[in-house]
Amino acid sequence: MNENKQREEIVLLGKSMYDRGLTHGGTGNISVRLEDGWLLTPTGSSLGRLDPARLSKLDWQGRHISGDLPSKEAMLHLAMYQERPVSGAVVHLHSTHSVAVSVLDDLDPEDVLPAITAYYAMRVGKLPLVPYYAPGDPALAEAVRRFSSQHHAMLLAHHGPVVAGSDLHAAVDATEELEATAQLFLLLFQHKFRTLKSEQVADLQRRFAKR
Incomplete structure (x- = not known):
């Protein structure tokens, strides 16, 4: 896909996520x-x-090449790309239900959300909680770097999800699956509920490679 098409895809999917809250x-x-x-x-x-014409363009040292000034989270994205060379896109949101989960007490920081659905297990898998750092803090990018070699999705404490995918559509799909599962979890967590069994999760991960 050429650069102009990529710019259009960012605008299209960005508006879609914004319009749906x-x-x-x-x-x-x-x-x-x-x-x-x-x-x-x-x-x-x-x-x-x-x-699309005003999107920031950067090089692989994080230097600004053209367009408007980049997001202060640029180093977070760069860390994901450097640690995950197969990733073609990264999405970071402050989506309401995911942020709500990120501030709950007694979370398992190595795997924040249970495998409630098959599609969560397939598209997200194990979700670690990254400790809190201020937005744009270089320490946040380094924390993301430490997790990203093993995880394509993570939840930033008091902040929101960061998800990498093979392309932009894959990253958006996984981000939306994470947010939907966070909403389900908040609806269910005060009640007894069943999760997928470990062998069922393992079977899904064998059948469907993570994006």
Whole structure:
């Protein structure tokens, strides 16, 4: 897919997520890998009102090449790409239910959400909780780096999900699955409920490779 098409895809999927309430205001950011660098949504931009011509373009040292100034979370995205060379896109949202889960007490920091559905097990899998750092703090990017070699999805404490995918559609699909599962979990967690058995999760992961 050429760069112009990638720019259009960022705008289209950004607006789709914004219109469905998965992000709000100027929160969240999207990036896509290119042959000669990568695209990132600009700082302070709304995912519902992106301009394809004004998206930030950066090189693999994180230097700004063109477009508006990049999101302050640029180093977080770069860490994911550097540790996951197969990833073609990264989505980071402040989606309501995922953030709500990220502030609950007594979470398992190695695997925040249970495998409630097959599609969560297939598209997200094991979800670690990244300790809190201020947005844009270089320490946050380094924390993401430590997790990303083993995980394509993670939840930032008091902040929101970060999800990498083979392409932008895969990253968005997994992000939406994570948010839907977070909502289900919040509906269920005060009640007794069943999760998929460990052997069922293992079978799904054998059948469907993580994106």
